[in-house]
Amino acid sequence: MAMDKKALFFLREKQNNMMKKLSLALTISLLCLMISFGCGKKTTEISPEVASSDEALFKLGEKFIKKDPEKARLYLRQVIDSFPKSFYAQQAKLAIADSYYRKRDEGSMILAASEYREFISLFPYSPSAPLAQHQIGMTFYRKVLKPGRDQTKTKQALAEFKKVVTNYPLSEEAKSAQEKILDCEDRLAEHTLHIGVHYYRV
Incomplete structure (x- = not known):
């Protein structure tokens, strides 16, 4: 009876191993097909290796x-x-x-x-997390408008750069973020002044 249980155990292990190999082969095959047909007209050959x-x-x-x-x-x-x-x-x-x-x-x-x-x-x-956070700030910073116009992007950039300094204070990106923070704050201050002058003249 013990031998039967042992034989059954090894049989099941063999079946499991075969299923794992089959699953891996199917995954690789599907990957090849996805990459081959996923580019539309630009079909790409890719080997299983x-x-x-x-x-x-x-x-x-x-x-x-x-x-x-x-x-x-x-x-x-x-x-x-x-x-x-x-x-x-x-x-x-x-x-x-x-x-x-x-x-x-x-x-x-x-x-x-x-x-x-x-x-x-x-x-x-x-180690690249500070860089990623800095780049989030840059996606907004690249789109900021000059003072006198909508400063939504400036405020968003400022918030994201502050996260770099707060969450990754010792990173190389923190120094760059701090410089961008000062620039954003200057832009917002200039914008406020611009709006104030405009309404004063009106």
């Missing part, structure tokens, strides 16, 4: 990040989805955020800020 390697996928994303950001993001998101605890998952998340930030238009800045926030949420203790 690349699909099963966080480093290889990340480097593939880096390769396309400037000439084809959309394709690059597809690879980089697969790093995050397939290897969420990997060092390259952190790098991939930052690379996606940076790719939006470089475009500088309003929509891309919103997406960049969202990606940087997700980075901090996913990797709160990462």
Whole structure:
């Protein structure tokens, strides 16, 4: 009877191992198909070896990040989805955020800020967390308007830069954030003065 239980145990272990291998193979196959058809007309061949390697996928994303950001993001998101605890998952998340930030238009800045926030949420203790928080501030700072016009972006930038100084006071980014804080405060003060002069003249 003991032998039967032992044999049954090993049989179940063998079945579990087979299922795990089958699951991994299916995941890799699906990944290959997603990357192949996910780019529309720009179909991309990817080997199972690349699909099963966080480093290889990340480097593939880096390769396309400037000439084809959309394709690059597809690879980089697969790093995050397939290897969420990997060092390259952190790098991939930052690379996606940076790719939006470089475009500088309003929509891309919103997406960049969202990606940087997700980075901090996913990797709160990462050495790159202060950089991500600083970049959130920069997405607003890049869009501030001169005094006399709407200062919403200035106020948002100010709030985000203050988080850098408060949450990461010893980071390299804290010094830059402090400079940006002073600039934002000067802009807001000048704006208030501008509005006051305007109403005084009226």
